[in-house]
Amino acid sequence: GESVGLHLPTLSVQEGDNSIINCAYSNSASDYFIWYKQESGKGPQFIIDIRSNMDKRQGQRVTVLLNKTVKHLSLQIAATQPGDSAVYFCAEDPSQGGKLIFGQGTELSVKP
Amino acid sequence: GAVVSQHPSRVICKSGTSVKIECRSLDFQATTMFWYRQFPKQSLMLMATSNEGSKATYEQGVEKDKFLINHASLTLSTLTVTSAHPEDSSFYICSASRPLGSYNEQFFGPGTRLTVL
Numbered sequence: 001g002e003s004v005g006l007h008l009p010t011l012s013v014q015e016g017d018n019s020i021i022n023c024a025y026s027n028s029a030s031d032y033f034i035w036y037k038q039e040s041g042k043g044p045q046f047i048i049d050i051r052s053n054m055d056k057r058q059g060q061r062v063t064v065l066l067n068k069t070v071k072h073l074s075l076q077i078a079a080t081q082p083g084d085s086a087v088y089f090c091a092e093d094p095s096q097g098g099k100l101i102f103g104q105g106t107e108l109s110v111k112p
Numbered sequence: 113g114a115v116v117s118q119h120p121s122r123v124i125c126k127s128g129t130s131v132k133i134e135c136r137s138l139d140f141q142a143t144t145m146f147w148y149r150q151f152p153k154q155s156l157m158l159m160a161t162s163n164e165g166s167k168a169t170y171e172q173g174v175e176k177d178k179f180l181i182n183h184a185s186l187t188l189s190t191l192t193v194t195s196a197h198p199e200d201s202s203f204y205i206c207s208a209s210r211p212l213g214s215y216n217e218q219f220f221g222p223g224t225r226l227t228v229l
Contacts (some may be wrong), residue, residue: 008153032215043116043205043220044156047207051215088154098144098209098216 008087010107019077019110023090023103029070030092031059035064035075037086045090047075077108085110116208118194118221125196126229128182130191133224142208144216147179150203150223162189164176196228 002052013019014071025033029054036044049071050057050064058066063076087107115138125131127214135145146167148156162168168181180192189208193200204224209216 034218036220041203041223041225043118043207043222044219093215096215097161098146098218099158099161100146100218101158104155 001082004024008105008107010109012109012111013080013081015082015110015112017080019075019080019108021075021077021088021106021108023075023106025071025073025090025092026101026104027094028068029094030094031039031100032096033064033073033089034093035073036089036091037084037104038089039086039103047088080089080108080110082110082112084108102103114138114208114210114217114219116206116219116221118206118224120224121222122225122227123172124218124229127197128195130192130194131196132190133204133206135189135208136186137208138140138154138220140208142189142210143186144209145183145189146207146218147181147189148205148207150205150210152203156205157212159191166181193226196226198215198228201226201228215228 002104036048038044055072056109065074074088087105088107102106117136117160119134147159150156159174160168160170162183164183171177184188207218207220209218
C-alpha cells in the first residue's frame with residue numbers, strides 16, 4: 001500500500017531573533033524532561049533539562065519552560081545563530097529509569 | 113563529559129545478511145543501554161532496553177529474534193540485525209545511562225546508518 005511520510009514541523013527564523021519551540025508531552029506521570037538538538041546524520045545532543053518541581057530553567061542562551069497543567073514544554077533560544085539550525089526534540093522520562101519518550105521534533109532553520 | 117561511540121558509522125549490506133552494530137561507553141560504566149531507530153524526518157523510537165548480564169527488554173512491535181541485543185559488559189552493547197531487508201534500512205542510535213541522584217543521565221551515540229540493498 002501507499003506509505004505516507006511524516007513531515008517535521010518547521011520553524012524559520014532570522015539570525016539574531018529569538019526562537020520558541022513547543023512540545024506537548026503525553027504522560028502526566030513524567031517528572032523529568034529533556035531537550036535535545038540533532039544535526040543531520042548525528043545523534044541527539046543534550047541541551048537542557050528540567051524536573052517537574054520547576055517551571056523554568058535557564059542555560060546559556062536557552063530557557064526551558066514547563067507547564068504541567070497543560071502538559072506543555074517550550075524551548076526558547078535567544079539570539080538564534082546559523083549554528084542553531086537543527087532538529088529539536090523534547091523527551092520525557094515517565095519512569096525515572098531513563099526510558100525516554102521522544103516528541104515528534106521541530107526543524108529549526110536560521111536565515112542569515 | 114561522557115562519550116558514547118558506535119561502530120560502524122554507516123553500513124551497506126545485501127538483503128538477507130546480518131549486521132552487527134556496537135555501542136560503547138568510553139569513559140564511564142553504563143548501568144543501562146538503549147537502542148533506538150529513526151526513520152528519515154521522524155522521531156527516535158525506542159526499540160529495546162539493555163542491562164548488562166540480562167536479557168534485553170523489547171518494546172511492543174519490535175521482534176526480538178530479528179534484533180538481537182547482547183550486553184556483554186558495562187561498557188559494550190551490540191545490536192545485530194538478522195536477515196536484514198530493505199525495510200530495516202534506518203538510522204540506529206544507542207544511548208548509555210548512568211545514575212545521577214534519583215534520575216539517570218543518558219548519553220547518545222553518533223548513530224549508525226544502515227542501508228539494506
